[in-house]
Amino acid sequence: MTADIIDGKAFAATVRARVAEHVSRLASLDITPGLAVVLVGEDPASQVYVRNKGKQTVEVGMASFEHKLDVNTSEADLLALIERLNADPAVHGILCQLPVPDHIDADKVLAAIDPAKDVDGFHISNVGLLATGQKAMVPCTPLGCLMMLRERHGSLSGMNAVVVGRSNIVGKPMAQLLLRDSATVTIAHSRTRDIEALCRTADILIAAVGRPQMITGDWIKPGATVIDVGINRVPNGEKTRLVGDVDFASAVEVAGAITPVPGGVGPMTIACLLANTVTACCRANG
Numbered sequence: 192m193t194a195d196i197i198d199g200k201a202f203a204a205t206v207r208a209r210v211a212e213h214v215s216r217l218a219s220l221d222i223t224p225g226l227a228v229v230l231v232g233e234d235p236a237s238q239v240y241v242r243n244k245g246k247q248t249v250e251v252g253m254a255s256f257e258h259k260l261d262v263n264t265s266e267a268d269l270l271a272l273i274e275r276l277n278a279d280p281a282v283h284g285i286l287c288q289l290p291v292p293d294h295i296d297a298d299k300v301l302a303a304i305d306p307a308k309d310v311d312g313f314h315i316s317n318v319g320l321l322a323t324g325q326k327a328m329v330p331c332t333p334l335g336c337l338m339m340l341r342e343r344h345g346s347l348s349g350m351n352a353v354v355v356g357r358s359n360i361v362g363k364p365m366a367q368l369l370l371r372d373s374a375t376v377t378i379a380h381s382r383t384r385d386i387e388a389l390c391r392t393a394d395i396l397i398a399a400v401g402r403p404q405m406i407t408g409d410w411i412k413p414g415a416t417v418i419d420v421g422i423n424r425v426p427n428g429e430k431t432r433l434v435g436d437v438d439f440a441s442a443v444e445v446a447g448a449i450t451p452v453p454g455g456v457g458p459m460t461i462a463c464l465l466a467n468t469v470t471a472c473c474r475a476n477g
């Protein structure tokens with residue numbers, strides 16, 4: 192039996208439609224949610240992400256403010272821009288695309304963003320709010336994963352979840368969200384012993400390591416739900432292709448449900464960013 196394919200692209204379209212409805216209701220109150228995206232440098236993958244974010248922001252009726260800065264922009268200039276965006280009432284969400292160039296301290300930049308406008312959920316105060324079960328801005332990629340899991344399972348209570356990867360952007364907040372939904376959560380990483388056996392205990396397996404096709408079918412418990420966060424570009428003859436952290440061909444034979452790459456988690460991330468921006472806008476306007 193092969194796994195059900197979780198269609199993140201279709202799900203994201205329904206989330207965007209809901210966001211667009213909210214935006215049109217706000218328009219009748221003369222309010223337009225605005226998202227500012229800051230990109231420093233010319234990393235090709237980041238440029239694609241930023242372009243897609245801007246395009247989809249406009250498509251749902253929100254205002255998009257793109258700030259593309261030269262790779263040599265100083266940390267001070269970037270912080271000054273963040274301060275201006277913090278003070279701008281037309282901007283409800285601010286996202287600084289990561290990674291930033293080495294001469295800029297990413298932690299300093301994230302700390303400078305007004306937590307109320309921190310639609311990435313990376314500011315330390317949002318991280319703390321999430322960890323203590325309070326109302327927080329939740330990071331977009333884990334939020335998108337959670338929505339797909341809830342859609343598939345309803346309640347996650349008591350399920351064994353293994354999150355492979357311990358990044359601040361995905362692994363840690365993903366674990367917090369699963370815990371908040373009463374799953375039993377383990378975070379696995381490069382030093383985890385017998386990681387294959389641990390993964391085989393998972394009813395829910397989240398792959399967020401950034402290693403192409405690392406997780407193969409024999410790591411997966413039959414019937415498990417597998418969420419593949421990886422977006423890795425690998426050679427494919429003369430060209431390249433995108434693959435996840437999961438070896439889809441072998442995993443699909445064992446899992447109960449699986450997200451494809453592309454078309455799984457990726458579209459949900461941007462949809463959640465738009466949703467977070469509307470949330471920030473609503474909070475700002477009482």
Ligand code: GUN
Nearest residue numbers: 286287288289290311331
């Ligand atoms: N780089 C890769 N993923 C993300 C993300 O979700 N937010 C930001 N700001 N940068 C990223």
